[in-house]
Amino acid sequence: MAVDELDAAIVRELQADARQTNRDLARTVGIAPSTCLERVRLLRERGVIGGYHAEIDLAALNRHVQALLNVQVRPLSRDVIDGFKAYVTGLPEVLEVFVVAGGDDFLVHVAVPSVDSLHGFLMDRFSKRREIVGFRSSVIYQHARNPVIAPL
Numbered sequence: 001m002a003v004d005e006l007d008a009a010i011v012r013e014l015q016a017d018a019r020q021t022n023r024d025l026a027r028t029v030g031i032a033p034s035t036c037l038e039r040v041r042l043l044r045e046r047g048v049i050g051g052y053h054a055e056i057d058l059a060a061l062n063r064h065v066q067a068l069l070n071v072q073v074r075p076l077s078r079d080v081i082d083g084f085k086a087y088v089t090g091l092p093e094v095l096e097v098f099v100v101a102g103g104d105d106f107l108v109h110v111a112v113p114s115v116d117s118l119h120g121f122l123m124d125r126f127s128k129r130r131e132i133v134g135f136r137s138s139v140i141y142q143h144a145r146n147p148v149i150a151p152l
Contacts, residue, residue: 003048003151006031010039011048015148018052063111066095066140067118071106073131080131081105087129093121104136115139 003011009029013020020028026036043049058066073084081099088108089097096109112118118137126132 007039007043007048008151010036010043012148012150014040014049014052058111062113064113065115065118066109066111066143068138068140069106069108069110069122069126070104070136070138071108071126071132072103072134073105074133075131076105084129084131091125093117093125 006029010025013025013028022037022040023033025040026033029036031039040049058064071084073080084106085097085099088094088106091110093110093112094108095111098107098109099105100107110118110121112121118139122135122137126135
């Protein structure tokens with residue numbers, strides 16, 4: 001399921017602007033629109049392109065404070081891990097959940113209105129959970145991400 005140079009160019013361009021027309025995309029990567037449409041269809045079918053998403057300004061949604069929460073759960077079992085993951089992904093404050101190895105079991109990315117809201121979230125949503133044996137929070141001052149992911 002290799003991605004050739006043309007597929008990589010299409011993926012790169014769609015990551016930069018997924019709303020561009022097929023005609024504009026085809027022109028940018030130097031192929032016919034019909035070829036481009038077929039390539040994009042095949043990339044979706046192969047799972048290389050999993051969807052198209054709007055990038056949201058969290059502050060515009062009253063989510064001015066972001067934090068990463070390192071969480072330890074016990075006992076370590078599939079049921080506990082799956083149950084906690086299901087619980088936490090259902091919380092509206094949660095943006096992303098990672099199950100990780102090492103000293104912690106989860107890394108949870110949250111966005112809330114304020115530091116007081118973060119404290120309330122931790123007290124109301126985490127402190128009362130029996131499976132959580134420890135957590136630490138790190139407030140995010142700035143966040144940057146690579147907008148284009150290329151094949152390696």
